[in-house]
Amino acid sequence: xxxxAKRTKTIIARRQDLIRGTIQSIARRGxxxxxxxxxxxxxxxxxxxxxHYFKGxxxxxxxAFRSLVxxxxxxxxxxxxxxxEDPLQQLLAATVVSFRRSEQREKSTVWLAFWGTARWNPxxxxxxxxxxxRYRRWVQGRLAAAAAERGLEIDTRRAALTYAQMxxxxxxxxxxxxxxxxxxxxxxIVCGWLLxxxxxxxxxxxxxxxxxxxxxx
Amino acid sequence: xxxxAKRTKTIIARRQDLIRGTIQSIARRGxxxxxxxxxxxxxxxxxxxxxHYFKGxxxxxxxAFRSLVxxxxxxxxxxxxxxxEDPLQQLLAATVVSFRRSEQREKSTVWLAFWGTARWNPxxxxxxxxxxxRYRRWVQGRLAAAAAERGLEIDTRRAALTYAQMxxxxxxxxxxxxxxxxxxxxxxIVCGWLLxxxxxxxxxxxxxxxxxxxxxx
Amino acid sequence: xxxxAKRTKTIIARRQDLIRGTIQSIARRGxxxxxxxxxxxxxxxxxxxxxHYFKGxxxxxxxAFRSLVxxxxxxxxxxxxxxxEDPLQQLLAATVVSFRRSEQREKSTVWLAFWGTARWNPxxxxxxxxxxxRYRRWVQGRLAAAAAERGLEIDTRRAALTYAQMxxxxxxxxxxxxxxxxxxxxxxIVCGWLLxxxxxxxxxxxxxxxxxxxxxx
Amino acid sequence: xxxxAKRTKTIIARRQDLIRGTIQSIARRGxxxxxxxxxxxxxxxxxxxxxHYFKGxxxxxxxAFRSLVxxxxxxxxxxxxxxxEDPLQQLLAATVVSFRRSEQREKSTVWLAFWGTARWNPxxxxxxxxxxxRYRRWVQGRLAAAAAERGLEIDTRRAALTYAQMxxxxxxxxxxxxxxxxxxxxxxIVCGWLLxxxxxxxxxxxxxxxxxxxxxx
DNA sequence: GATGAATGAGGTTTCATTCAT
DNA sequence: CATGAATGAAACCTCATTCAT
Numbered sequence: 001x002x003x004x005a006k007r008t009k010t011i012i013a014r015r016q017d018l019i020r021g022t023i024q025s026i027a028r029r030g031x032x033x034x035x036x037x038x039x040x041x042x043x044x045x046x047x048x049x050x051x052h053y054f055k056g057x058x059x060x061x062x063x064a065f066r067s068l069v070x071x072x073x074x075x076x077x078x079x080x081x082x083x084x085e086d087p088l089q090q091l092l093a094a095t096v097v098s099f100r101r102s103e104q105r106e107k108s109t110v111w112l113a114f115w116g117t118a119r120w121n122p123x124x125x126x127x128x129x130x131x132x133x134r135y136r137r138w139v140q141g142r143l144a145a146a147a148a149e150r151g152l153e154i155d156t157r158r159a160a161l162t163y164a165q166m167x168x169x170x171x172x173x174x175x176x177x178x179x180x181x182x183x184x185x186x187x188x189i190v191c192g193w194l195l196x197x198x199x200x201x202x203x204x205x206x207x208x209x210x211x212x213x214x215x216x217x
Numbered sequence: 218x219x220x221x222a223k224r225t226k227t228i229i230a231r232r233q234d235l236i237r238g239t240i241q242s243i244a245r246r247g248x249x250x251x252x253x254x255x256x257x258x259x260x261x262x263x264x265x266x267x268x269h270y271f272k273g274x275x276x277x278x279x280x281a282f283r284s285l286v287x288x289x290x291x292x293x294x295x296x297x298x299x300x301x302e303d304p305l306q307q308l309l310a311a312t313v314v315s316f317r318r319s320e321q322r323e324k325s326t327v328w329l330a331f332w333g334t335a336r337w338n339p340x341x342x343x344x345x346x347x348x349x350x351r352y353r354r355w356v357q358g359r360l361a362a363a364a365a366e367r368g369l370e371i372d373t374r375r376a377a378l379t380y381a382q383m384x385x386x387x388x389x390x391x392x393x394x395x396x397x398x399x400x401x402x403x404x405x406i407v408c409g410w411l412l413x414x415x416x417x418x419x420x421x422x423x424x425x426x427x428x429x430x431x432x433x434x
Numbered sequence: 435x436x437x438x439a440k441r442t443k444t445i446i447a448r449r450q451d452l453i454r455g456t457i458q459s460i461a462r463r464g465x466x467x468x469x470x471x472x473x474x475x476x477x478x479x480x481x482x483x484x485x486h487y488f489k490g491x492x493x494x495x496x497x498a499f500r501s502l503v504x505x506x507x508x509x510x511x512x513x514x515x516x517x518x519e520d521p522l523q524q525l526l527a528a529t530v531v532s533f534r535r536s537e538q539r540e541k542s543t544v545w546l547a548f549w550g551t552a553r554w555n556p557x558x559x560x561x562x563x564x565x566x567x568r569y570r571r572w573v574q575g576r577l578a579a580a581a582a583e584r585g586l587e588i589d590t591r592r593a594a595l596t597y598a599q600m601x602x603x604x605x606x607x608x609x610x611x612x613x614x615x616x617x618x619x620x621x622x623i624v625c626g627w628l629l630x631x632x633x634x635x636x637x638x639x640x641x642x643x644x645x646x647x648x649x650x651x
Numbered sequence: 652x653x654x655x656a657k658r659t660k661t662i663i664a665r666r667q668d669l670i671r672g673t674i675q676s677i678a679r680r681g682x683x684x685x686x687x688x689x690x691x692x693x694x695x696x697x698x699x700x701x702x703h704y705f706k707g708x709x710x711x712x713x714x715a716f717r718s719l720v721x722x723x724x725x726x727x728x729x730x731x732x733x734x735x736e737d738p739l740q741q742l743l744a745a746t747v748v749s750f751r752r753s754e755q756r757e758k759s760t761v762w763l764a765f766w767g768t769a770r771w772n773p774x775x776x777x778x779x780x781x782x783x784x785r786y787r788r789w790v791q792g793r794l795a796a797a798a799a800e801r802g803l804e805i806d807t808r809r810a811a812l813t814y815a816q817m818x819x820x821x822x823x824x825x826x827x828x829x830x831x832x833x834x835x836x837x838x839x840i841v842c843g844w845l846l847x848x849x850x851x852x853x854x855x856x857x858x859x860x861x862x863x864x865x866x867x868x
Numbered sequence: 869g870a871t872g873a874a875t876g877a878g879g880t881t882t883c884a885t886t887c888a889t
Numbered sequence: 890c891a892t893g894a895a896t897g898a899a900a901c902c903t904c905a906t907t908c909a910t
Contacts, residue, residue, distance in 0.1 A: 010894080030337030032249070036880060046896050048882080057880065109336050115393065116333020119326050120247030129394055136397070161390075161398055162383070162406055169386020173378075176332065177346055180353065181378050189379055227869095253905060263871045265907080274905060444873080464771030466683070470901060480875050482903080491901065543770050549827065550767020553760050554681030563828055570831070595824075595832050596817070596840055603820020607812075610766065611780055614787070615812050623813055661890095687884060697892050699886080708884065 015053045015063070017043045022064040027106035031113040062123050065114045069131055072101060087145035088198060091163070092191050094139075098167050099187040102174045112175050136164055143197075150198055159197060166190055232270050232280070234260040239281040244323035248330040279340050282331045286348055289318060304362035305415060308380070309408050311356075315384050316404040319391045329392050353377050360414075367415055376414060383407055449487045449497070451477045456498040461540035465547040496557050499548045503565055506535060521579035522632060525597070526625050528573075532601050533621040536608045546609050570598050577631075584632055593631060600624055666704050666714070668694040673715040678757035682764040713774050716765045720782055723752060738796035739849060742814070743842050745790075749818050750838040753825045763826050787811055794848075801849055810848060817841055 021043025025034040028042075036057055040047050054060040079097040083089045102108055118124040140160035147154040170186035238260025242251040245259075253274055257264050271277040296314040300306045319325055335341040357377035364371040387403035455477025459468040462476075470491055474481050488494040513531040517523045536542055552558040574594035581588040604620035672694025676685040679693075687708055691698050705711040730748040734740045753759055769775040791811035798805040821837035 014894085030334060032334060033337065035878085037878095047880095048896060048898090049894080051881065051883095052894065112336070113333045115389075116330045117247060117249060118393070119329070120250070132394060132397070158402075158406055161387075161402070162410075165386035165390045165403070166379070166383055167386070168389050169382035169384070170378075172332075172385050172389055173382045176335070177349060180349070185375075185378070186382070189375055193379075252903080264905095265871060265873090266869090268906070269869075448873085464768060466768060467771065469899085471899095481901095482875060482877090483873080485902065485904095486873065546770070547767045549823075550764045551681060551683060552827070553763070554684070566828060566831070592836075592840060595821075595836070596844075599820035599824045599837070600813070600817055601820070602823050603816035603818070604812075606766075606819050606823055607816045610769065611783060614783065619809075619812070620816070623809055627813075686882080698884095699892060699894090700890090702885070703890075 011053065014045070017045065018050065018053055018060060019064045019067045022060055023068065023107065023110050026110045026113055031117065065124055066127060068107065068111055068114065069127060073131060075101065087142040087149070088194065091139070091142050091146070091194055095167065095190045095194065096187055098171065099183040102171050102183045102186070105178060108171065108175045112172070136160055139163055146198055152198065154197070163194070166193065228270065231262070234262060235267065235270055235277060236281045236284045239277055240285065240324065240327050243327045243330055248334065279338070282341055283344060285324065285328055285331065286344060290348060292318065304359040304366065305411065308356070308359050308363070308411055312384065312407045312411065313404055315388065316400040319388050319400045319403070322395060325388065325392045329389070353381055356380055363415055369415065371414070380411070383410065445487065448479070451479065452484065452487055452494060453498045453501045456494055457502065457541065457544050460544045460547055465551065499558055500561060502541065502545055502548065503561060507565060509535065521576040521583070522628065525573070525576050525580070525628055529601065529624045529628065530621055532605065533617040536605050536617045536620070539612060542605065542609045546606070570594055573597055580632055586632065588631070597624070597628070600627065662704065665696070668696065669701065669704055669711060670715045670718045673711055674719065674758065674761050677761045677764055682768065713772070716775055717778060719758065719762055719765065720778060724782060726752065738793040738800070739845065742790070742793050742797070742845055746818065746841045746845065747838055749822065750834040753822050753834045753837070756829060759822065759826045763823070787815055790814055797849055803849065805848070814841070814845070817844065
């Protein structure tokens with residue numbers, strides 16, 4: 001391998017090390033207690049090195065957030081590709097992979113830490129808006145396709161919002177309190193909601209049914 | 218008594234001023250850029266005064282979070298009391314008041330900022346767990362009561378989780394992107410979900426219906 | 435004295451302390467080795483205090499330079515006032531006071547240190563230009579007045595430049611090498627030059643005279 | 652021999668490159684903002700290379716100063732040689748070449764930057780003292796010779812000091828403010844002073860003359 | 869009680885130097 | 890020999906806290 005190529009590889013690798021270090025440091029100590037020192041410690045590098053690979057701490061933080069976000073995006077895309085073309089299957093797969101991510105509790109926590117700061121960080125906000133817009137568009141599209149296949153009429157905007165915010169709401173709850181419910185439970189509920197939406201649920205999870213033997217006799 | 222009362226009141230008032238200042242400062246500058254100076258500026262007090270009313274900045278932050286949390290709690294209780302004893306009406310009122318809170322965008326943002334740090338702050342975490350546990354218990358109880366009234370059988374744990382996380386998910390979405398949907402929309406969706414759960418919804422909002430003229434005729 | 439006035443006085447005093455500390459630190463260690471720490475040490479204050487009184491180190495350095503420059507200006511004005519209205523006497527007094535300043539070797543050295551950086555510091559440059567322009571104008575005016583009194587015709591621009599640069603040249607020489615000549619010598623030479631210019635010198639210092647007994651007899 | 656010679660030459664050439672880079676970097680950014688990086692950039696070399704050719708940054712700075720100083724010395728010697736043996740002609744040539752150097756404004760500025768630090772750098776100071784002592788001795792010798800040729804009696808110490816400090820004073824003025832006067836003007840004044848000293852000036856530049864029509868009638 | 873001056877710890881960043889490739 | 894990655898010291902600055910007035 002050419003020297004230049006090798007060097008480039010090292011640069012990328014070191015940047016990755018620092019990004020990983022950032023996420024790990026935040027995971028362990030929180031956002032406020034993560035200093036350049038703790039980040040470099042986690043990355044196994046010396047303090048001054050950050051300047052070689054990033055313009056400063058702020059850029060590194062942004063890149064760490066970007067890394068988190070794009071990793072999630074890619075995970076989801078991969079999971080979707082694997083289940084083929086059926087829109088409902090794709091939505092179910094996206095749901096499952098979302099909560100599989102919640103099992104990596106540390107990363108999720110860091111995600112929330114970033115979200116807590118994004119409001120005052122234009123770059124982060126832009127990045128987040130961009131990805132969420134695309135995500136919601138995709139969800140809405142899949143819902144529309146699934147409905148069309150079944151000859152159903154759905155308020156897809158409403159359903160897409162509900163879906164996306166349910167996912168986030170359950171993820172948020174898992175971050176804030178790991179003992180309130182499990183990722184599996186959350187996954188089941190959302191998948192149940194999806195199936196129910198299209199009238200395909202065998203067990204109508206979240207829906208009420210009339211108690212047997214009370215009014216029916 | 219007069220003097221002592223006045224002093225006591227002043228102390229309480231000053232503490233409130235500082236708490237308000239904290240929230241305002243975080244709302245304007247973010248968590249990371251809120252210093253004792255900016256907080257005292259917002260509160261209209263001098264820098265050194267913080268030591269008279271709180272043990273330190275950390276305690277003040279915790280109290281500010283507590284204030285946010287208990288204010289929300291009290292708002293909700295008041296709203297519930299106002300609609301009387303009907304469990305479904307209470308849940309609907311709680312929903313409405315939740316999203317009315319989202320309209321105060323600044324406070325919500327601060328809330329998220331606190332959540333982003335709560336994971337590494339045992340006190341905050343304890344406070345949050347306590348309130349959420351009570352909240353979910355209450356939701357579950359109301360759902361159970363509403364179901365019982367109607368002779369319906371519901372998985373109340375599942376429904377309570379869904380309800381609580383939907384609320385949070387929609388609130389989170391409003392904080393992260395004020396243009397994706399309105400609080401009103403979110404409120405409608407969740408209220409619709411509640412009504413649908415009990416089979417009372419006239420317009421079946423998020424639910425699919427079979428398209429007219431396709432299978433029918 | 436009112437509290438506010440007292441405080442203002444303290445502020446001014448502390449700023450002066452820091453300015454003095456800056457000059458002293460540069461005098462002892464040079465420009466490059468003067469840090470905020472050494473400056474505050476010389477001023478007898480703690481490191482962080484600089485932020486209370488100046489926007490940063492750069493501002494403090496500029497103010498120290500300004501202090502040096504205006505002090506020199508005021509010294510000269512005072513000396514001039516004391517000798518009355520005669521233009522030649524004023525120029526002689528200005529000369530004497532200039533070299534009296536050179537006796538404070540430390541300050542002069544610091545002056546040169548600042549000059550060595552002024553080229554890349556727009557503020558310092560502006561300040562310096564302003565004062566020098568005024569200074570040269572004043573010299574030229576006094577020379578013109580002295581010439582007019584005596585009915586002499588002088589190229590005042592040329593004479594003013596010569597005077598001003600001689601002063602600076604001798605001052606510079608004293609800074610660079612304290613053993614080459616004394617301030618007194620320099621003072622005598624420049625005063626001699628002035629007197630000679632107006633034909634008033636009893637002993638014609640720097641001027642050649644024909645050796646006795648060579649051409650005369 | 653070929654290889655060794657080539658290497659030696661390369662080393663010398665590289666050292667020269669670095670010295671030139673140092674002067675250029677200081678000229679562009681000032682002393683305080685010249686780092687090993689900026690110097691090597693200007694020299695077209697990589698950062699780490701400095702250690703191969705100099706013991707460290709300090710040595711390089713010293714060598715750059717030495718280069719400036721010896722270059723000036725050699726320029727002057729060459730100019731003197733070219734005008735032959737007449738002492739006054741030599742002094743005039745030295746004067747002219749001094750102000751020709753002032754036309755290279757960047758180098759002069761760097762010179763002053765070094766002077767601003769020399770006080771705290773024993774090596775620089777020694778170097779400077781040595782050269783100035785020799786320079787003043789030479790000036791004094793030429794003045795004495797010129798006076799002897801003409802049968803004039805001169806205080807040569809005084810005249811040599813005046814000459815040397817006038818040169819420096821005018822050079823300093825040109826560095827500090829390029830618009831106050833031109834190198835040509837300065838050169839004329841000093842040459843005029845020299846000629847006048849030996850009673851050879853056709854136009855008695857800086858000297859006063861009695862106005863016509865006042866005492867003459 | 870109220871103020872803001874004072875302190876000094878600790879954060880980010882820059883930089884001269886070393887060293888493996 | 891040349892490169893630039895790596896190191897860690899040290900600089901500047903910010904900030905929570907203390908304390909004299």
